[in-house]
Amino acid sequence: MPVGKWIPPExxxxxxxxxxxxxxxxxxxxxxxxxxxxxxxxxxxxxxxSAQQAWGAVHSAGWNKxxxxxxxxxxxxxxxxxxxxx
Numbered sequence: 001m002p003v004g005k006w007i008p009p010e011x012x013x014x015x016x017x018x019x020x021x022x023x024x025x026x027x028x029x030x031x032x033x034x035x036x037x038x039x040x041x042x043x044x045x046x047x048x049x050s051a052q053q054a055w056g057a058v059h060s061a062g063w064n065k066x067x068x069x070x071x072x073x074x075x076x077x078x079x080x081x082x083x084x085x086x
Contacts, residue, residue, distance in 0.1 A: 006030040009051040015071050018063050025054040 008026040011019045029050035034041040062074040 006050075009054060013071075014063075015073075017061075017073065018058050018071060021058045021061055021063070022054045025057040026050050029053055 006027050008019075008023045011022055014022075030046065033043065033046045033050070037043065037046075040046075064072060064074065066072050
């Protein structure tokens with residue numbers, strides 16, 4: 001597979017926002033690996049690690065499934081006067 005033409009982890013019914021993060025992070029990580037290890041571009045450990053990091057990026061961006069399996073984007077609420085601790 002040519003460098004940069006990686007297939008990201010399966011996202012099922014995830015919204016486009018989730019899929020775009022998965023694709024961007026997975027592609028970046030796999031491309032970096034391939035450039036550094038041209039003789040071992042299809043390394044299974046790297047594929048697994050890249051997928052795990054891509055899913056981590058999805059969750060760090062605020063995407064999660066609720067208890068019914070529906071994807072939700074957590075909205076950060078800016079609290080300029082610190083009232084949220086009450």
